[in-house]
Amino acid sequence: MTGTMMKVPLRVIDLLRHANRNHPRVEVVSRRVEGDIQRYTYADAYRRVCQLARALDRLGVGKDARVGTIAWNGYRHLELYYACAGLGAVCHTLNPRLLTEQLTWIARHAADEILFFDATFLPLVEELRPQLPGVRHWVLMGDQESTMGRDAAAKITGLLFHENLIAGELADDLEWPNFEESQICGQCYTSGTTGDPKGVCYSNRSTVLHAYAAALPDSLGLSARDTVMPVVPMFHVNAWGLPYAAPMVGAKLVLPGPALDAQSLYDLCEAERVTIAAGVPTIWLGVLDHLRSSGAAFGSLERIVIGGSAASEATIREFESVHRVRVIHAWGMTEASPVGAINQFKPVHDALDADARHRLQTKQGREPFGIEMRIETESGEPAPRDGLTPGRLLVRGPWVVGTYAGGLDGERDDGWFDTGDVATIDSEGYMAIVDRTKDVIKSGGEWISSIELENTAMGHPAIQEVAVIGRPHQKWIERPLMICVLRPGQQVSATELSSWLGERVARWWLPDAIEFVDNLPHGATGKLLKSRLREQFAHIRFDQVSSCMESHS
């Protein structure tokens, strides 16, 4: 029999309703594309969301309707998150950094009916518009009377405006429609380096559960005492869920808009007394550079969340030792809403010295409750949680993708999602990403991490960029090939580099060959295209047992 508790669904709109009731005077501060700082409260946000929902309803946006957005982190984008979810419609965030053809493909695949965009993206919208006849309305996230508005209206006939749409609507509380908590509320496409992008359809349930887990003390530890700045874009897996978790706990929200340079981020952080900020490693490298060159210090920042790709030990050390900002290393993916693992210490780590703690922090962390991770060997057996044995990383949980938009399978037959990563998990539950499954080098039944080899080689003063790929080997199946770009004016020979590496990695990890090139191929989002390299170096095959291989196994 079922328990006899109330059947109250988990709904995204209730997050903002909660903030409106309990934190009505807490601010949402946005740097706008207009250049200025806009500030209002959760109570204001909720009123405008009620207005926007009425406007969307008037435009015929009903249950399941896709509302596309091409926008920075800002209050109007936040309003779209909630107005769509409240209506049972779908906020579909498009990544403006993709190529026009990719965006066209994605907007068509999602069947976006309306497209909201920041004025910054007017040129992109002009390109997209003829390709997307299915989009019924194009809406500029601004007002008609501004210079930006007039310019845009001149270029796009029938253009609508966010501010003018809502201006005429009642701001009174709305009786939000009822639906199951499994109702879709958002959609986001993966930008895989191969194949078509795949759409992940978040539900009200998955989004709310993810927010609970993300706010826990051993996750991001979010409370009404926090001021949260998501530097990670709202078009990048919903800014890691922060636009949901912040209203859940009543934290002040600071949205940096298009100004993602280190100076602007630092200034906003100081002006708004940010306590926690989140972004990819590149952002934080830029901020560290800025702090070094300006001699500036943080006044309020307590912790930063680093995800998207691995944070280096050097970054972690500099933030913690020099700036007294705690680094929360996390791992996730579009398919996991995104948070899958978060690195926070346990009491058992109190005895570690600073170096050991920083090394531990390079791991991606442990599961928040709700996520289950496991690793399996190539033969599908569970790999031991010994922190040493790498395995294919599988995850499951209520905020992990089951099926992609269009019906393409996400989870495997056994109910687990294959992340495409290879990882270790230690006996305390800390997971460390070793490599991508397709990039790891399978040498004689053991795995060599291309990423670890690359990270090690990057420590050599002559190396500017480096890639390691596996090439076929008669005896060992695959062996590593290292491809290097030298720093201008620097020199190192393959033999010298190999010998330098020999002091830093296991002998059987040493590349069988080292090549030098002028540059390495990158995709639209800046990711290294190892698939291109595998084509380029298809001619290299290791059919001899090389000297370094004698020590294998």
Added chain:
Amino acid sequence: MTGTMMKVPLRVIDLLRHANRNHPRVEVVSRRVEGDIQRYTYADAYRRVCQLARALDRLGVGKDARVGTIAWNGYRHLELYYACAGLGAVCHTLNPRLLTEQLTWIARHAADEILFFDATFLPLVEELRPQLPGVRHWVLMGDQESTMGRDAAAKITGLLFHENLIAGELADDLEWPNFEESQICGQCYTSGTTGDPKGVCYSNRSTVLHAYAAALPDSLGLSARDTVMPVVPMFHVNAWGLPYAAPMVGAKLVLPGPALDAQSLYDLCEAERVTIAAGVPTIWLGVLDHLRSSGAAFGSLERIVIGGSAASEATIREFESVHRVRVIHAWGMTEASPVGAINQFKPVHDALDADARHRLQTKQGREPFGIEMRIETESGEPAPRDGLTPGRLLVRGPWVVGTYAGGLDGERDDGWFDTGDVATIDSEGYMAIVDRTKDVIKSGGEWISSIELENTAMGHPAIQEVAVIGRPHQKWIERPLMICVLRPGQQVSATELSSWLGERVARWWLPDAIEFVDNLPHGATGKLLKSRLREQFAHIRFDQVSSCMESHS
């Protein structure tokens, strides 16, 4: 359309599976009825839960089966919570402080099939057993070979033993049965002062969502760095959910067993380095007394949770100012799993001085996300959230009762649950309990809090105990009657007391009459029986406009 995330149900057993994977070496420490301290890890707990589930399965405990417990806070009780939930069965905690007739009624109503009990309760079980022929097995939570076990076996034929039941079972991981997350996992009866007790049936879903909300930074803020000691009994609304929230976050769990005296609690707290403990005000008054008389200080305790009834400003002040232990005042009820409101500060309160902060802390607090509170006037209109206007307190949310066991309506037609309390809510969302709905005095369209009058009168040095009830009044509908018990050897006249009160409460709150009695009637759980007083003083009717009433309105 539905989102395309995995359909993974929220299950109670997964809380312990999570702790087993991520916190296998974290301890659960119990003071046993055997008198000693038992310690094991979450990994041990999980292994024994697998064994216990196999044993229960062998005894024919299937889906929906009621397993009663009469037990203190301890590891075996914890194992029953999880083994039952994992099987889709129901852990039904019985309150041994109730009268035998009440327990008989409740166990029959729940249809308990098996009854587990701590050796302490053998005399009670001997009384209950002839009354409960439906109970197929009686199980002592200990082992057959102990002195306790032999004694009990001599008295109860066919007695089973927790330790002997599980000893023969495999400890390997179990493939737990699949069921919907709405599946019942626990049952607890309210001990109302009037009418039959009512059963609340918690579901896997409600229990897990409640644990998320309880662990949030602005709730109890639980993490793997904590050591949690629920002093509140596991038979009292599941020890406020701590046996679920602790494994969710990997906190060490300290279970104080039957030794609830201040000295034992203090000793356990110090020995196990407890960081957070939870209990009713009486417990904390005892602890404060002990600290005062012994001059002892806390070494590790950071915060205490006070709920069940209101914490006084004096208690809050002494814990915070003298002992540097932060008080988290909370409000809940059996029908709300129990947490409905928690008092944590916001940044807006940083400017308050210590006195103002302590006064604010006497409020019961604000909603964790998931709970909605509202107050309504006698005519059913929403009362303003001004911190002044009292109203009938209504709550709703996924861990609030919808229907009681047996089909009795819990929620109203409009989907809200009437708590039976009168409360105010301020503009920051902080709720303060004013009175019970049935005890508040409805005087000329305004409400007078019997509790506040009682608390004020308790400040008079001659008063030992006091009750205020409403009596009919020709013009004002109801007016307060105060009934006092004097301290031995003390004297105060009705006129003197009225004049003393007149300096402390609004004139129109002053009782129309003050009576003196030798003692006041109490129920089995120690609650004041105002219903009895209303019968006893039925002859008192205020049919004259009294002098103090001239100032009304």
